Amino acid sequence: MKPLCLAAMLAATATMSQADQYAEVMTEYARDHILTWLQDPTLISAIRLQNLRTGHLAQSEIEDLDRRWQQEVGQPVRPTVDPVVGNAAADFLRARIAGSSGTMTEIFIMDGRGLNVAASDPTSDYWQGDEAKFTETYGQGPQAMHIGDIEYDESTQTYQGQVSVAIADPDTGAVIGAVTVGLDAEQLF
Secondary structure, eight states: OHHHHHHHHHHHHHHHHHHHHHHHHHHHHHHHHTGGGTTOHHHHHHHHHHHHHHTTOOHHHHHHHHHHHHHHTTSSOOTTTHHHHSSHHHHHHHHHHHTTTTSEEEEEEEOTTSBEEEESSOOSOSBOTTSHHHHTTTTSOTTOEEEOOOEEETTTTEEEEEEEEEEEOTTTOOEEEEEEEEEEHHHHO
16 A cells, blocks of 8 residues: 555655646746736726726626626627727737747736736636636735646647736836736747
């Protein structure tokens, strides 16, 4: 029995070591290639404006918006989705993806409630406020970063991880939103 326990411990250690290695590489990529554009006026302006529009919403209103979004994804008429993927900030995000040589696969910006402000492509849901990508960045300080697990993504048929970072207002230093960037794990190594 002891050899089995040792083998299991070694396998767990190897997996944790590999996860740590991916987290380290993803963190480095974020510092070198993502943090450099998070203070762009197009993004900051879009987040500020949406915070004014959504700051007063009740949780039930947020959940209703999220349901509408999910019903619209993949439909020809998308009054909730289209403004998020069709604004100047979304164009800015798509330009970042295009300039990443395939490393960045998706990007979306969230407001102070965890609602999408801009997205390179439609996300599966509109409200990210109950997910670690938001809860472990927004409200955790201007330097907060969350590194997600590497997982196989069916839509892109690649192994991806997500890096999420708090976005601070350059005028006040207060956190006003967050960004999540999908990274193709195979491109990182």
